[in-house]
Amino acid sequence: MIVHIANPIYDSVFKYLMEDERIAKTILSALLKKDVVSIAARPHEYANENRDKISMFSIDFAATVREADGKEHFILVELQKTWLETETLRFRQYLGAQYSDKRNIDRNSHEGYAIPMVTIYLLGHRVGDIEEPVVYVNHDSYDYDGNMITKGIPDPFIESLVHNSIIVQIPPLHGQINNRLERVLSVFDQTKANADDPHILSLDENTYAGDDNMEYIVHRLTEAAADSDMRQNMNVEDEYYSAIENRDTAIMNRDKKIKEQEKEILEKDKKLSEKDSQIRSLALALKDKGMSLQQIASLTGIDSERLKAILGS
Known part of the structure; x- marks a missing residue:
């Protein structure tokens, strides 16, 4: 039975x-x-x-x-x-x-x-x-x-x-x-x-x-x-844990989104760093040929102040 x-x-x-x-x-x-x-x-x-x-x-x-x-x-x-x-x-x-x-x-x-x-x-x-x-x-x-x-x-x-x-x-x-x-x-x-x-x-x-x-x-x-009281107590537990699960799911989704954004930022920083490295190599090569910072800026279309930062000068 x-x-x-x-x-x-x-x-x-x-x-x-x-x-x-x-x-x-x-x-x-x-x-x-x-x-x-x-x-x-x-x-x-x-x-x-x-x-x-x-x-x-x-x-x-x-x-x-x-x-x-x-x-x-x-x-x-x-x-x-x-x-x-x-x-x-x-x-x-x-x-x-x-x-x-x-x-x-x-x-x-x-x-x-x-x-x-x-x-x-x-x-x-x-x-x-x-x-x-x-x-x-x-x-x-x-x-x-x-x-x-x-x-x-x-x-x-x-x-x-x-x-x-x-x-x-x-x-x-x-x-x-x-x-x-x-x-x-x-x-x-x-x-x-x-x-x-x-x-x-x-x-x-x-x-x-x-x-x-x-x-x-x-x-x-x-x-x-x-027992009706026991059944009600179980209902209360269900409601409580449902709220916890919903909250934890929201937190998990938020944390996932933050991690994705952090990954995107790191990738952008990496690409920017690679680009700066390429610009620096080009600028140094042009500087070795006797070109001034203003001439290099005019040729590359990059602001003089940024060139200074990239070249460290």
């Missing part, structure tokens, strides 16, 4: 989705490839940064995760979502704020070590020529000869200064479900968007039969699709 869900690419829908603790644990467990035992959104961390330029929706979580060996530890998860292309400086600025936030220091650490952090980027656009929808960027430690260091790793000092990242490219999600993560991310698959209404994705609920967590996610998104 086909069900219609609200499109979680929209900030309002995504926020509604991630506010549910069970869903947040399900999505983050799949992304981290670890069992998220407990999770809590950091207070006052919902934000739409720099509305005048881009949308960079951010949520920070504090999570207890269980490793494959059964050990549990506490981490911070910084989740950022954008559906417009943006310069990486925006992400770095937000990341810098997290590094300098005193709340992210482990209070049980006498040395003042930071709580280990993982950053997750949900992108509504592709990154260069990378084809994989999900990219894991993990740090390792090496000695001078390139040998991996394992003794003493992970170390709290190193973990305080570097972090792992997960980059999700939403466009390459094309409905193939080969693992748990792809199943979870399938609710973001934009190829399932309704042709007449991009607010809605159409999913085959049989795909998730027997999977309680996924059925729960689909049910919450189905509720969102039927």
Whole structure:
């Protein structure tokens, strides 16, 4: 049976989705490839940064995760979502704020070590020529000869200064479900968007039969699709981004026109320089034959003052 869900690419829908603790644990467990035992959104961390330029929706979580060996530890998860292309400086600025936030220091650490952090980027656009929808960027430690260091790793000092990242490219999600993560991310698959209404994705609920967590996610998104306030919020986002795209298109066209004008000016300057060089060579040749500047000007039809400038005299 086909069900219609609200499109979680929209900030309002995504926020509604991630506010549910069970869903947040399900999505983050799949992304981290670890069992998220407990999770809590950091207070006052919902934000739409720099509305005048881009949308960079951010949520920070504090999570207890269980490793494959059964050990549990506490981490911070910084989740950022954008559906417009943006310069990486925006992400770095937000990341810098997290590094300098005193709340992210482990209070049980006498040395003042930071709580280990993982950053997750949900992108509504592709990154260069990378084809994989999900990219894991993990740090390792090496000695001078390139040998991996394992003794003493992970170390709290190193973990305080570097972090792992997960980059999700939403466009390459094309409905193939080969693992748990792809199943979870399938609710973001934009190829399932309704042709007449991009607010809605159409999913085959049989795909998730027997999977309680996924059925729960689909049910919450189905509720969102039927909520009039949510639909209005998506309309507002469409209007906002349409205005941004129109503005950016105008800026792009203006910049293109300026570049074309600059190119024309450079070509004219080049031709003028070449012409001046030819005139200078001719004037010098005539001057060597004993002709005066006035005679050369009369012969060439070039003003005496310009001849002086060309000849440098």
